[in-house]
Amino acid sequence: MKTLFDKLSNVLQRELTRIMAHPRYLIFATLGIAFSYVFFLTLMRDGQPQKLPIAIVDEDGSYLSRRLCHEIEATQGVHVARVYNSHEEARAAMQRQEIYAFLHIPHGTYNDVLAFKAPHIVLYANNAYLLSGTLSYKQLMTICNLAAGAVQREVLRKKGMGEEQIMGLIMPIEIDAHLVGNPMANYQSYLLTTILPGILGLMVILLTVFSIGIESREGTDREWLATAGNRMGVAMVGKLLPYACWFALLQLVGNLVLFGFCHFPMQGSYLTLAVCSILFVLAMMSAGVFFYGLIPQVTNAVCVSAFYGILAFSLSGFTYPVSGMARPLQALSVVFPLRQNYLVYVNEALFGLPLANSYVHLCILALFLLLPLLTNSRIKKQILSHENAA
Amino acid sequence: MKMLHNIKQFLEDLAEVCQAEWGRIFGNTGVLLIIFVAGVGYPLIFNGIYTQENLYDVPVAVVDDARCEESERFIHKMDATPEIEVRYEASSMAEAKRLMANRKVNGIIHFPSDYGERLARLETARVGVFCDMSSFLYYKSVFMGANFTMLDEMKQIEFTRYGLTGITGEQANTLVNPVGYDDVKLFVPGGGFTSFLIPALLILVIQQTLFFGVGMLGGTAREEGAELSAVPARLRRRHYDRVVLGRAMAYTVIYSALVAVDLFLIPRLFNLPHIAQVDQLALFLLPFLLSVCFLSISCASLFRHRESGIITLVFSSIILLFLSGFAWPQSSMPDFWRHFSYLFPSTHAVQGFVRMNSMGATLHEVSFEYLMLWALTLVYFVTACLSVGSGVRRCAHRHSYRRRVHDTV
Structure with missing residues (x-):
């Protein structure tokens, strides 16, 4: 009578031999994950888009418009790509995507300023592109306010006021902005900390379903079960253990790259995040086993898992918050491990909260590990019942 | 052929x-x-x-250590913006931070105790805005809401201050808005x-x-x-x-x-x-x-x-x-x-x-x-x-x- 441990190690050895014989899938998955790290880290290497091209429609051609140009050039976020003579030209340039925003300085603006006629300049921003439009809008708005302040200052100086008095007059309130956990509003650390685990999770669930499903397609599933002494649980654990270890390791290395090598903000505990990463990988695997149990046909199960993995990006709520979604969707978001992973990330990296806050999310992830128990007997029955091809 | x-x-x-x-x-x-x-x-x-296109009425907590007329007016105006809803009045920053950690609010607006005094002394007063960065849409709403309110408040305070220095009426008006600007969001206005x-x-x-x-x-x-x-x-x-x-x-x-x-x-x-x-x-x-x-x-x-x-x-x-x-x-x-x-x-x-x-x-x-x-x-x-x-x-x-x-x- 073999012990449970022997059986487990037999299945494990069998799986390792299978992986060695066909390493293609594991290699491709790993390369895919590595590629996405390189891709996203190089694509957004600036953290925030820099020097977004904008334009000025300068009908005034005055000291004021030249000075505004200089002010804009001094900022990091935007730069003046062109100076146009008419509104139509600038608008067409925007439609060609050459610029994201433009300032329209009408004829006679400076003269009106000197004559206290309160002229108006107009700020046009492209609202069809959320990120670049919003950023250039914000920058130009600041510049307009600064310009107004500069004119006020000059007038008041001529009236013989002191600097301190002037500051109080033109700047009665100032905002101290604290961007909690991400002081530079870095897009990279904001997006990648959820996208990259999401991609890894996707690979994990698809590979899990595939590696189980391929057994029954190739007619090796009875032998697999027999190696485990007809114990489905042992067969499952032994089979998935190599994948679990490998992907958990990849996820931990990924954390190291993001928070260590790339210095993404991290206020809390690395340990909690590491535990969360491992639980996340295991939860995605469990979900894969569960889906295969529900739909024991490899192509369909892969399709359903792919759908689940893609939906996870939306329902994790890292771009469009879950609180803005319909109620049923808010409830649904709980069943996506990526959502829990994201919430733990926010607790740890952004807020640096104690473990007590992340506890509940880690527990939910751990609950996913129970899912295969629901379907194991079903998978076993299916293996034993069908006509064995071999 | x-x-x-x-x-x-x-x-x-x-x-x-x-x-x-x-x-x-x-x-x-x-x-x-x-x-x-x-x-x-x-x-x-x-x-x-x-x-939804945008997040409306993002919940924020205010910590009003100043308890003056000006801070209350600021809070009311902010509550009226489409971006922000003042959901809690916290008694301390610690409480507000707890609210943010528990995701009850996505931003904190803090008025230091000297807010009213500084305004009375015609100095620059400060408002602290803490943004939840877990989603940039929260950040956008909270920051924009607070910013628009501040700009509006500034104009009003400037107006009264010019009055104190003897500049009133049309002249004060042009001084407050020496170069006005209109912002036009092109193409997808409510987008x-x-x-x-x-x-x-x-x-x-x-x-x-x-x-x-x-x-x-x-x-x-x-x-x-x-x-x-x-x-x-x-x-x-x-x-x-x-x-x-x-x-x-x-x-x-x-x-x-x-x-x-x-x-x-x-x-x-x-x-x-x-x-x-x-x-x-x-x-x-x-x-x-x-x-x-x-x-x-x-x-x-x-x-x-x-x-x-x-x-x-x-x-x-x-x-x-x-x-x-x-x-x-x-x-x-x-x-x-x-x-x-x-x-x-x-x-x-x-x-x-x-x-x-x-x-x-x-x-x-x-x-x-x-x-x-x-x-x-x-x-x-x-x-x-x-x-x-x-x-x-x-x-x-x-x-x-x-x-x-x-x-x-």
């Missing part, structure tokens, strides 16, 4: 390949699922998830997240389902050893271009229906931007569809298993979404990735589609994208012919080998 005959033969060949291809498509459940269920289902699902994300996703759905539908056809044929069945016998030695064109015709006809639903009907149904002229947009989308068809035919032989196709599908969709330059602006992309992105029809199609449909650009303004799509169409047509040719030869070789083995036995 000879030419007329040739043309007739050409058209007959096309029709035959096209019909054979329709037979393959409608006989393959997996492909039908990808094209029709995923092709229509995904756009509907994403529209179901992202129902936000939905009208920004969904158009890009729609284009991607078209490209990806077509690509993997065709890939799955190739994969199924391979698994069943029936790769040659779709190529009429007389076209197995030459005229691969007719095979490619015939197939592309079959896909284009089916996808014209899907494009009509996804790119023309859905934006109208869900009130997404749809200001492009229908004929112009259709003209723009023609090379997009053709280039995707040819690209798909070129790559169809790469898929061995249907499953590996699906895995590649989901992975590449995420990468292509970011390469299309709608989220991270093209102007800020490293050159390498920008040039790399030009290889995919989706990049040009997303740019052109968004600009025509959301920004009212005409073909003239998207001429770069349009030309690139035609260039890709040409290039991928050539690669498709090469791919079909080598596939047929490989297959024919295998068949003749089998026949020889059979004969000797």
Whole structure:
């Protein structure tokens, strides 16, 4: 009578031999994950888009418009790509995507300023592109306010006021902005900390379903079960253990790259995040086993898992918050491990909260590990019942 | 006369390949699922998830250590902005931070105890704004809401202060607004997240389902050893271009229906931007569809298993979404990735589609994208012919080998 441990190690050895014989899938998955790290880290290497091209429609051609140009050039976020003579030209340039925003300085603006006629300049921003439009809008708005302040200052100086008095007059309130956990509003650390685990999770669930499903397609599933002494649980654990270890390791290395090598903000505990990463990988695997149990046909199960993995990006709520979604969707978001992973990330990296806050999310992830128990007997029955091809 | 005959033969060949291809498509459940269920289902699902353009009334907590008239006025004004709702009045920063940690609020506005005093002394008073950075949409709403309120308050305070220095009336007015500005948000005035994300996703759905539908056809044929069945016998030695064109015709006809639903009907149904002229947009989308068809035919032989196709599908969709330059602006992309992105029809199609449909650009303004799509169409047509040719030869070789083995036995 073999012990449970022997059986487990037999299945494990069998799986390792299978992986060695066909390493293609594991290699491709790993390369895919590595590629996405390189891709996203190089694509957004600036953290925030820099020097977004904008334009000025300068009908005034005055000291004021030249000075505004200089002010804009001094900022990091935007730069003046062109100076146009008419509104139509600038608008067409925007439609060609050459610029994201433009300032329209009408004829006679400076003269009106000197004559206290309160002229108006107009700020046009492209609202069809959320990120670049919003950023250039914000920058130009600041510049307009600064310009107004500069004119006020000059007038008041001529009236013989002191600097301190002037500051109080033109700047009665100032905002101290604290961007909690991400002081530079870095897009990279904001997006990648959820996208990259999401991609890894996707690979994990698809590979899990595939590696189980391929057994029954190739007619090796009875032998697999027999190696485990007809114990489905042992067969499952032994089979998935190599994948679990490998992907958990990849996820931990990924954390190291993001928070260590790339210095993404991290206020809390690395340990909690590491535990969360491992639980996340295991939860995605469990979900894969569960889906295969529900739909024991490899192509369909892969399709359903792919759908689940893609939906996870939306329902994790890292771009469009879950609180803005319909109620049923808010409830649904709980069943996506990526959502829990994201919430733990926010607790740890952004807020640096104690473990007590992340506890509940880690527990939910751990609950996913129970899912295969629901379907194991079903998978076993299916293996034993069908006509064995071999 | 000879030419007329040739043309007739050409058209007959096309029709035959096209019909054979329709037979393959409608006989393959997996492909039908990808094209029709995923092709229509995904756009509907994403529209179901992202129902709001912007976040309105983001909950914030205020910590008012000043307890003066000015701070209360600020709070009231802020509460009245569409961006922010003052949901809690916390007694201390610690309490407010606890509220934020428990996700009851997504921002904290703090008035230091000297807020009123500083204003009374005609100095600069400070307001602390703490933004929840877990989603940049929270950050945008809280920051904008507080900023607009501050600008409005500033004008009012400036006005009274000028009064104190003896500057009043019209003169004070012009001093407070020496250079006024109006801000105009062009193209999608109330726009936000939905009208920004969904158009890009729609284009991607078209490209990806077509690509993997065709890939799955190739994969199924391979698994069943029936790769040659779709190529009429007389076209197995030459005229691969007719095979490619015939197939592309079959896909284009089916996808014209899907494009009509996804790119023309859905934006109208869900009130997404749809200001492009229908004929112009259709003209723009023609090379997009053709280039995707040819690209798909070129790559169809790469898929061995249907499953590996699906895995590649989901992975590449995420990468292509970011390469299309709608989220991270093209102007800020490293050159390498920008040039790399030009290889995919989706990049040009997303740019052109968004600009025509959301920004009212005409073909003239998207001429770069349009030309690139035609260039890709040409290039991928050539690669498709090469791919079909080598596939047929490989297959024919295998068949003749089998026949020889059979004969000797």
